[in-house]
Amino acid sequence: MIDPLLLIPGPTNIHSEVVRAMARPAISHRAEEFRKLFEDTIEKARKVFKTTHDIFLLTASGTGGVECAIVNTLSLGDKVIVPVYGEFSERGLEIARRIGANCVVEKMPLGEGISFEKAKEIIDANSDATAIFLVYNDTSPGVEIRELEKICRYAKSRNILTIVDAISIAGGDYLNIDEWGIDLCVIGTQKCLASPPGVTLITVSPDAWTTISKKKCPSFYFDLERYKKYSEKRETPFTPAIHLVYALNEGLSLILSEGVENWIKRHYRNRRALAVALEKIGFTEFVKEPFRSTTVISLNCPQGISPSVLVSRLYGKTRVLIARGLGELKEKIIRIGNMGITSLREILTLIASLSYVMLDYGVTVNVGEAIKAAREAYES
Amino acid sequence: MIDPLLLIPGPTNIHSEVVRAMARPAISHRAEEFRKLFEDTIEKARKVFKTTHDIFLLTASGTGGVECAIVNTLSLGDKVIVPVYGEFSERGLEIARRIGANCVVEKMPLGEGISFEKAKEIIDANSDATAIFLVYNDTSPGVEIRELEKICRYAKSRNILTIVDAISIAGGDYLNIDEWGIDLCVIGTQKCLASPPGVTLITVSPDAWTTISKKKCPSFYFDLERYKKYSEKRETPFTPAIHLVYALNEGLSLILSEGVENWIKRHYRNRRALAVALEKIGFTEFVKEPFRSTTVISLNCPQGISPSVLVSRLYGKTRVLIARGLGELKEKIIRIGNMGITSLREILTLIASLSYVMLDYGVTVNVGEAIKAAREAYES
Secondary structure (H helix, E strand, C coil): CCCCEEEECCCCCCCHHHHHHHHCCCCCCCCHHHHHHHHHHHHHHHHHCCCCEEEEEEEHHHHHHHHHHHHHCCCCCCCEEEECCHHHHHHHHHHHHHHEEEEEEECCCCCCCCHHHHHHHHHHCCCCCEEEEEEEECCCCEEEEHHHHHHHHHHHHCCCCEECCCCCCCCCEEECCHHCCCEEEEEEECCCCCCCCEEEEEECCCCHHHHHHCCCCCCCCCCCHHHHHHHHCCCCCCCHHHHHHHHHHHHHHHHHHHHHHHHHHHCCCCCEEEEEHHHHHHHCCCCCCCCCCCCEEEEEEECCCCCCHHHHHHHHHCCCCCCECCHHCCCCCCECCCCCCCCCCCHHHHHHHHHHHHHCCCCCHHHHHHHHHHHHHHHC | CCCCCCCCCCCCCCCCHHHHCCCCCCCCCCCHHHHHHHHHHHHHHHHHCCCCCCEEEEEECCHHHHHHHHHHCCCCEEEEEECCHHHHHHHHHHHHEEEHEEEEEEEEECCCCCCCHHHHHHCCCCCCCEEEECEEEEEECECCCCHHHHHHHHHHHCCCCEEECCCCCCCECCCHHHCCCCCCCEEEEECCCCCCCCEEEEEHHHHHHHHHHHCCCCCCCHHHHHHHHHHCCCCCCCCCCCHHHHHHHHHHHHHHCCCCCHHHHHHHHHHHHHHHHHHCCEECCCCCCEECCCEEEEEEECCCCCCHHHHHHHHHCCCCCCCCCCHHHHHCCEEEEEECCCHHHHHHHEEEEEEHHHHHHHHCCCCHHHHHHHHHHHHC
């Protein structure tokens, strides 16, 4: 059977070279081969993310990385600001609550993120906070925090640590970790880096270390000081997912060879082309400006079309996989992932496939118009 | 360059079919393809481990699995019995301490494990304990707890939960989870299952659930109740290491096709052959009976031979990788991993390679004798 084409908010399609990189023998994680692989991978990640901060490699899903960032920096009673605008900000909140942090929650209306003005207000009212937790891009509604830089800089100016979940956007949009003042940044590999899931990167700033060194991490597995100690030997504290490191290394090479700036710009072009074409097909964007995500486009379906039925018909007929909404958005929206190696070709495939399936609903899409609009947007 | 031959206590060599299994496209972890893969993998694991208990798949190193087992069942002030006889029992102790458990530590002399008699004594003196944590096979000295069954049964009879780290031995020696009364069992994939590292299995008994349901797990990432909820949908709560699941599935198939009993018996035969041959070469077993591990054979080197120099010469000349000791045993012992797909051929390779390198030390090994002894032991 034909391979699925993943246009969901992760995991994403993987380049054949990355897939091939996994087909290698096991090596010892305490031998020179691994140390070379480890160092090279971290060096490449450092180039992609232009950061001088420490970068660690965790054998865990992205959420493990978020837990790691939070439990190393916050403890019982510490105040943390958590704006909530989707499932993934809820997760950060839940993690912070479990360790007994004092969470200042600001719940945003569905489909909206947080603006700098709003964030500033909350920071000013909570200047005794230890940290602020921000999801750069929450895939559940498809919301991106466009003013992340301003928010982080402001928080830093008030001596508040910035913990950023950039899992679903790192590589897909600009992310200047050091310049923006991001103390802990969690980076997913199976999203815009187009690598397989299972390992997660985390960056740690010098300011973060000041806080971390004063805490006793409740988790042994996620203890960053232990990662640091082993990192000095170019090793991980526990047996890492070696084959996924092979793959990540190759994935990062692909990004560096396309050029980080080009890689990101492709995500922008894709997003523009997708948005206009899908509007021509009859869908409308769910998220209002300025919170529309570059990497997840969420759309209201035309009247009478159930997102879950549409998703399953599309997949059944063409093996193109898109996502429906999550939680209360389950039957309200569809979500298109625009991540990693997604290119013009996949966009055209999606346009053609969606048009094909819309015929089931008696809707004849003007595909020519959709493609023309996509072309204008893509080449502009 | 020739691939390394791993005869270390994990990771181990991987069968080419298992390697190939990873070279597949990414799929969605929320799609039917993954649910089928997940169900099939759990079913196979259930057959290999002959258990009716729940089995969960964590995207984490083995230590993540141990942390998961401990933080779901113990909380502040709970008494836990921790016999200590190597680095991995130390890890369990450290994890339990971080959550504020009241740890009853029984430190055993180096190279010894815990006997049933000794364990019974401690259990009797601490009948108010919530749990006992036991490393079935601690690879750091090469110690196996031969009376695990009796200890677990006795602990259960006293209403004490049994948490077993079986990471480095599950698949390599008998492990009757249900029959022996193991409440939480942590199973590594990169050891005797001969799969790649990065995912870990954990089993949970009905008695364990009774305790877990009364606790609020401090970790979101390792929260077993969340795993259970998703498991009912044949999914994992967080994006799993999909490619490693492909591989594990294939690895489990290999075990089932060889037969679980045969797979284990091969480990026994290997151990016998290795031990006698290495004694002929001039090494002596470090661990005394009855604690000698089936899967890690630790040996004192002949006078004048430094373990680390020997390991590095052997690897440099032949790409056969064995391990030296850890911690205070660093310059005292070498350790041979006997795990997974290791067969007679690898044993013969090791005998020949070690004999070759011993010539560096002016030692002429009677290789014929060593092979003859190995043959007798292997075929007995």
